[in-house]
Amino acid sequence: MSWLSKSLSSSIGKKIIMAITGLSLILFLTVHFINNMFLFFGKEGFDMLVSSLDAVKPIVRVAESMLVILFGFHIYNGIKLWWENRQANPEKYAVNAAKENSTFFSRTMPYTGGIILVFLILHLASLWVKFNFGMEGTHHYYDVVAATFQSLPVAIFYVFVMLVLGFHLNHGFQSAFQTFGWHHKKYTPLVEFIGTAYAVVFAIGFSAIPIYFFIRSMGGN
Amino acid sequence: MKETKINLTLKVWRQESAKSKGNFEEFKVAVSPHSSILEMFDELNNRLELEGKIPIAFESDCREGICGTCGLVINGHPHGEKKKTATCQMHMRSFKEGETIYIEPFRAKAFPILRDLMVDRSGLDKIQQAGGYASFNTGSAPDANAILISKETASLALDAAECIGCGACVAACKNSSAMLFVSAKVSQFALLPQGQPERYERVQNMVIAHDESGFGSCTNTYACEAECPKGISISNIARMNRDYFVSNLKLQNV
Numbered sequence: 028m029s030w031l032s033k034s035l036s037s038s039i040g041k042k043i044i045m046a047i048t049g050l051s052l053i054l055f056l057t058v059h060f061i062n063n064m065f066l067f068f069g070k071e072g073f074d075m076l077v078s079s080l081d082a083v084k085p086i087v088r089v090a091e092s093m094l095v096i097l098f099g100f101h102i103y104n105g106i107k108l109w110w111e112n113r114q115a116n117p118e119k120y121a122v123n124a125a126k127e128n129s130t131f132f133s134r135t136m137p138y139t140g141g142i143i144l145v146f147l148i149l150h151l152a153s154l155w156v157k158f159n160f161g162m163e164g165t166h167h168y169y170d171v172v173a174a175t176f177q178s179l180p181v182a183i184f185y186v187f188v189m190l191v192l193g194f195h196l197n198h199g200f201q202s203a204f205q206t207f208g209w210h211h212k213k214y215t216p217l218v219e220f221i222g223t224a225y226a227v228v229f230a231i232g233f234s235a236i237p238i239y240f241f242i243r244s245m246g247g248n
Numbered sequence: 249m250k251e252t253k254i255n256l257t258l259k260v261w262r263q264e265s266a267k268s269k270g271n272f273e274e275f276k277v278a279v280s281p282h283s284s285i286l287e288m289f290d291e292l293n294n295r296l297e298l299e300g301k302i303p304i305a306f307e308s309d310c311r312e313g314i315c316g317t318c319g320l321v322i323n324g325h326p327h328g329e330k331k332k333t334a335t336c337q338m339h340m341r342s343f344k345e346g347e348t349i350y351i352e353p354f355r356a357k358a359f360p361i362l363r364d365l366m367v368d369r370s371g372l373d374k375i376q377q378a379g380g381y382a383s384f385n386t387g388s389a390p391d392a393n394a395i396l397i398s399k400e401t402a403s404l405a406l407d408a409a410e411c412i413g414c415g416a417c418v419a420a421c422k423n424s425s426a427m428l429f430v431s432a433k434v435s436q437f438a439l440l441p442q443g444q445p446e447r448y449e450r451v452q453n454m455v456i457a458h459d460e461s462g463f464g465s466c467t468n469t470y471a472c473e474a475e476c477p478k479g480i481s482i483s484n485i486a487r488m489n490r491d492y493f494v495s496n497l498k499l500q501n502v
């Protein structure tokens with residue numbers, strides 16, 4: 028296997044890992060998004076969905092292990108890339124014209140990624156832990172979500188991170204295609220459009236959850 | 249004939265050697281709008297020499313945009329703001345009367361500053377030596393049209409071959425990655441039949457040499473393409489990524 032790890036640790040190799048894990052995470056995010064949209068169709072539907080996932084726990088645990096590996100490689104390589112690239116470019120220009128030659132989204136990938144990482148830890152430590160431990164027998168997942176977003180700071184934090192996630196995906200989606208070498212005059216604009224559309228839909232869709240529950244909690248129920 | 253000169257304030261990076269600390273030195277110049285930025289430096293250096301001061305070190309050779317020797321960062325843009333033009337082709341008429349211009353050297357760990365605006369770009373030479381060539385038997389020249397190549401492919405190869413090896417892509421990149429340069433050198437051969445025998449060894453060796461020379465990884469910001477004086481396309485980077493991927497799976501000795 029040594030040739031493989033050697034190839035994957037070259038500058039392009041690290042990008043291949045970012046692209047494979049990044050696109051896989053987008054796949055996961057899609058499933059997560061569809062699941063979460065059930066929140067808008069009332070308590071019964073959502074609780075039933077989560078309970079049915081509970082019934083196939085072993086399968087969920089396998090999927091979760093795969094997710095841990097994907098996130099692990101993505102985060103490890105992301106931090107490594109950020110660190111090494113900083114080392115390769117230690118001196119900054121007095122006049123920085125980066126705004127005129129590249130997008131904000133592309134330049135901020137390590138930072139948006141870092142914010143997502145902080146979010147990921149908090150998100151797992153709160154909702155995931157609550158759903159998985161200490162709710163045995165009860166199936167009021169919907170109420171847990173609703174209670175979480177009664178807090179204004181929590182709701183604002185979630186909305187902010189979903190915006191940041193949109194930034195990350197807006198660049199990340201097309202970047203992964205370029206990393207795989209799929210660049211074509213005719214199709215690349217379409218890939219860019221899909222990436223942006225995806226980022227916008229996800230940012231809005233996911234943000235709608237905390238906004239919806241916070242506004243509802245103000246309404247008194 | 250009397251010509252109106254433009255008055256400019258220059259902030260020029262001065263640094264004695266790679267080790268020493270540099271800083272901006274200010275110069276006031278009155279310059280003809282027809283002179284190039286390098287001619288302006290020639291005039292300024294003449295003046296400095298007359299005054300017994302040390303002239304500003306900068307590099308140039310052809311002064312017609314084909315050798316890749318020149319290369320200054322002007323107001324944050326490698327080779328200046330004007331698209332697809334090398335520093336030597338940049339004329340003072342593109343500046344406004346009274347403007348202040350910041351002129352810095354290319355900045356990258358892999359491009360140590362030799363003096364003032366001169367940097368050591370031998371990292372790019374190492375990459376070239378690792379595979380930026382095609383091997384042929386010597387002898388009489390082969391028939392020109394013996395191997396047919398489609399117009400589209402030939403044009404893409406020629407576009408890639410336009411790279412003058414100036415290093416502006418590295419200077420523009422927030423990661424100091426030289427991938428636009430490497431991909432142009434890889435592509436100009438990978439696209440043509442004559443480049444096929446060494447195609448996969450070439451991309452392997454050039455990418456390894458790139459990494460060993462201290463350049464960063466490409467994170468697809470595409471700043472390189474925007475600043476490249478020859479308009480080299482990032483589609484070359486995609487082609488190189490593809491070939492690199494295949495080379496790892498295919499070659500037996502990787």
Ligand code: HEM
Nearest residue numbers: 045046049052053105136137140141144199202203206467
């Ligand atoms: C749901 C979570 C995430 C998704 C869906 C995602 C997706 C992506 C995608 C598709 C790419 C582009 C791959 C490429 O350029 O070839 C990428 C790049 C990157 N991601 Fe993430 N990512 C996520 C979380 C994170 C986290 C937690 C970090 C934290 C450290 C991070 C840091 C990075 C970095 C540094 C890059 C490389 C940037 C670049 O090459 O320009 N990402 N991500």
Ligand code: SF4
Nearest residue numbers: 411412414415417476
């Ligand atoms: S790709 Fe463009 S910017 Fe980079 S070395 Fe070649 S000509 Fe210069």
Ligand code: FES
Nearest residue numbers: 311315316318336
């Ligand atoms: S001096 Fe040759 S390209 Fe500018």
